Amino acid sequence: xxLGTTDLSDSPLGxxxxxQKRNLNGGSFxxxxxxxxxxxxxxxxxxxxxxxxxxxxxxxxxxxEKENGNxxxxxxxxxxxxxxxxxxxxxxxESLGLDESVKxxxxxxxxxxxxxxILGFSQGAAFVAMLCFLQEQKLEPEFxxxxxxxxAGFRSxxxxxxxxxxxxxEIPSLHVFGLxxxxxxxxxxxxxxxxxxxxxxxxxxxxxFVPAASAHRQTYQDFLNRF
Numbered sequence: 001x002x003l004g005t006t007d008l009s010d011s012p013l014g015x016x017x018x019x020q021k022r023n024l025n026g027g028s029f030x031x032x033x034x035x036x037x038x039x040x041x042x043x044x045x046x047x048x049x050x051x052x053x054x055x056x057x058x059x060x061x062x063x064x065e066k067e068n069g070n071x072x073x074x075x076x077x078x079x080x081x082x083x084x085x086x087x088x089x090x091x092x093x094e095s096l097g098l099d100e101s102v103k104x105x106x107x108x109x110x111x112x113x114x115x116x117x118i119l120g121f122s123q124g125a126a127f128v129a130m131l132c133f134l135q136e137q138k139l140e141p142e143f144x145x146x147x148x149x150x151x152a153g154f155r156s157x158x159x160x161x162x163x164x165x166x167x168x169x170e171i172p173s174l175h176v177f178g179l180x181x182x183x184x185x186x187x188x189x190x191x192x193x194x195x196x197x198x199x200x201x202x203x204x205x206x207x208x209f210v211p212a213a214s215a216h217r218q219t220y221q222d223f224l225n226r227f
Contacts (some may be wrong), residue, residue, distance in 0.1 A: 001054075003206060008043070013198065014031055014163060021155075022072045028216045029048055029121075030048050030085075032209075032210070033046070033210050033212070034227050035069060035210075035212035035213075036210050036212040038187055039212045039214075039216070039217055039220065040220060040221075042176070042223070042227075043220075043221060043224045044224065046119075047108075047112055048209075049105065049108045050074050051074035051075050051076045051101060051104070051105065051124075052074070052076075052097070052101055052104045053074060053076070053077070053078065053084075053097045053100070053101070054073065054074065054075075055073055055074065055075035055078065055085060055086055055190070061072075065123060075097070076097065076098065076101040076123055076124065076126075076127040077095045077096060077097040077098040077101060077123075077127075078095060078096040078097050078159070079092050079095055079158060080092065081094065081095070081096045084096070086123060088122075088123065088126070088154055088157070088183075088184055088188070089157065090157060091157045091158070091159075092157065092158045092159065093158070093159045093160065094158065094159070094160050095156075095158045095160060095161065098130070098161075099123065100125065102130075102131070102134065102140070105143075106140060106142050106143075109142045110142055112214040113142070114144055115144075115145060116145070116146050116147070116227060117145050117146055117147040117148060117149065117150070117151075117227065118131065118132075118147075118148050118149070119149035119151070120148075120149075120150055120151070120153065121151040121152055121210055122151070122152045122153075122154075122183065122184055122208070124169060125150040125151055125152060125153030125154070125192075126153055126154050126155065126156055126192075128148055128153070129148075129150065129153060129155070129164060129169075129192060129195060130156075130161070130164045131145075132148050132169050132171050132173075133164045133165075133169060136155075136169055136170060136171065137173070145171065145175065146171075146172070146227050147171060147172040147174070147223070147224075147226070147227055148171055148172075148173045148174075149173070149174045149175075149176065150173065150174070150175045150176065150189075150192065151176045151177070151221075152176070152177050152178070152181055152183070152184040152189060152208055152209050153177070153184070153192045153210075154184050154188035154189060154191065154192055155188070155191055155192050155195065156187075159214065160213065164195075165194075165195050166195070168195060168196055169195055169196050169197065170197050171196070171199075172198070172223075172227075173196045173200065174197050174199075174200045174201075174202060174214075174219075174220075174223045175189060175192065175193055175196075175199050175200065175201050175202070176201075176202045176203075176204070176210070177189035177190075177203060177204075178204050178205070178206040178207045178208065178209070178210060178211070179204070179205055179206075180205060180206055180207045181206075181207050181208045182207060182208065183208040184208060186203070200223055201217075202216060202219045202220075204216065
């Protein structure tokens with residue numbers, strides 16, 4: 001099983017991986033990953049978890065997904081503590097809300113787990129990297145993820161989050177990102193690769209979405225077949 005989570009950036013969670021999606025809740029992210037679920041239906045069950053915080057874009061603008069009908073955008077932490085907003089590009093000394101998000105995942109694992117892996121999208125992918133650090137440091141005994149998948153992931157620009165990137169993580173990882181992503185440029189996703197000892201990479205020519213075309217099936221399957 002996979003656990004899926006969603007937020008201002010994107011993510012889910014399950015007995016396989018956790019995923020996150022930008023400015024979505026668990027239900028809307030499930031809809032947007034229908035092609036991926038179909039692609040991997042023989043390999044994984046995805047369980048979706050919504051982030052605990054209601055968010056808006058930095059600068060007070062409504063999120064694109066909200067304009068398209070999502071009235072409940074969620075996030076894993078705020079980069080602007082006062083405005084309670086998030087931007088992957090915003091540098092900050094401290095954030096707000098991360099502890100509550102870790103608690104939400106801990107409870108999901110305790111009640112619905114165990115999960116084989118975790119998958120995150122956008123801010124959700126950045127959050128998954130933090131969860132993997134907490135697991136390897138044995139700070140979250142409930143976590144036992146065997147692998148992680150990151151779609152449009154990045155390193156947090158918040159100063160207090162630098163501790164998550166002190167040394168490369170051992171957990172097997174697959175990093176997926178688009179070469180034309182205008183939300184999380186591929187350079188930011190490549191920077192996240194440095195946080196893992198032996199990262200596997202899948203690139204696609206598109207933008208900010210979870211790729212699930214037949215051309216991507218073999219890479220996903222080869223990675224999952226290791227576990």
